[in-house]
Amino acid sequence: MLGSMTPGPQNLPQNILSIQSWVSYGHVGNAAAVFPLQRLGFEVWAIHTVQFSNHTGYGAWTGSVFPPEQVAELIDGMEARGALDTCHAVLSGYMGSEGTVAAVVDAVRRVRAANPVALYACDPVMGDVGRGVFVRPELPDLIAAQAVPEADLLTPNQFELELLTGQSVETLEQALGAARSLRERMRPGGPRLVLVTSLVRSGAPEASIETLVVADEGAWLCRTPLLPLDPPRNGTGDAIAALFFGHYLKTGQPAQALSLAMSALYALLQRTHLAGTREIQLVASQDDFVRPARVFETQQVG
Numbered sequence: 621m622l623g624s625m626t627p628g629p630q631n632l633p634q635n636i637l638s639i640q641s642w643v644s645y646g647h648v649g650n651a652a653a654v655f656p657l658q659r660l661g662f663e664v665w666a667i668h669t670v671q672f673s674n675h676t677g678y679g680a681w682t683g684s685v686f687p688p689e690q691v692a693e694l695i696d697g698m699e700a701r702g703a704l705d706t707c708h709a710v711l712s713g714y715m716g717s718e719g720t721v722a723a724v725v726d727a728v729r730r731v732r733a734a735n736p737v738a739l740y741a742c743d744p745v746m747g748d749v750g751r752g753v754f755v756r757p758e759l760p761d762l763i764a765a766q767a768v769p770e771a772d773l774l775t776p777n778q779f780e781l782e783l784l785t786g787q788s789v790e791t792l793e794q795a796l797g798a799a800r801s802l803r804e805r806m807r808p809g810g811p812r813l814v815l816v817t818s819l820v821r822s823g824a825p826e827a828s829i830e831t832l833v834v835a836d837e838g839a840w841l842c843r844t845p846l847l848p849l850d851p852p853r854n855g856t857g858d859a860i861a862a863l864f865f866g867h868y869l870k871t872g873q874p875a876q877a878l879s880l881a882m883s884a885l886y887a888l889l890q891r892t893h894l895a896g897t898r899e900i901q902l903v904a905s906q907d908d909f910v911r912p913a914r915v916f917e918t919q920q921v922g
């Protein structure tokens with residue numbers, strides 16, 4: 621069963637449905653995820669849950685939140701074109717309301733009804749270290765109850781992993797344990813990959829940051845230098861979720877996808893740091909999405 625669910629070079633998904641927020645200026649949500657996936661060779665069908673002038677990290681913005689019913693309406697229109705039959709994957713990010721969570725889960729189920737081997741990657745955007753929970757208080761429980769059981773891939777940061785599992789993550793063993801417990805709640809029959817981003821733990825080298833992936837085949841860690849980006853740049857979580865998902869869909873190998881995605885993200889952040897810009901340098905870094913100039917290898921840890 622798992623073999624049929626795990627894409628590889630001989631079964632390359634071409635079409636990804638991405639349901640996320642959108643900003644006109646800068647790169648978060650779909651504005652951070654769509655282009656990297658396109659640069660990796662995928663067709664991306666984007667559904668926007670909001671359209672803002674800029675990300676909310678600036679403290680002020682204009683624009684609108686779209687009603688959850690609009691997601692279903694857009695899926696209706698795509699279904700009428702016969703598009704869902706050739707949708708091979710779904711990616712979701714920030715879900716700002718109870719209705720949006722339900723709409724995303726319904727979209728995943730409708731895609732799977734048309735194409736049972738479609739994979740769903742959920743980036744459970746809920747909070748971060750230092751900021752705490754920055755979504756509506758009911759959303760973590762709703763995402764845990766509705767989206768996690770449908771997910772084939774989950775990409776929580778360290779804070780979100782703790783929030784979803786109720787477990788403290790201070791060591792590598794704790795991170796592995798929490799990720800494994802989360803895998804048990806994901807969709808049976810799928811690859812059940814958990815990618816833990818922004819991992820800071822005891823025992824790690826100073827001035828570094830790590831990302832961990834846990835799969836059936838094992839667990840791998842990828843470490844990169846920690847760049848002095850202050851404030852942290854918005855959109856990096858959206859970008860790494862898209863990069864990892866895209867590379868996994870192309871290779872079918874969690875460790876290889878982790879290495880390529882983290883190498884690409886480091887190049888993106890380094891270029892952003894050198895440029896001194898508030899927005900991540902997505903377009904300028906596009907060649908590194910496909911062939912990173914500096915490759916960070918993975919270490920098997922489980």
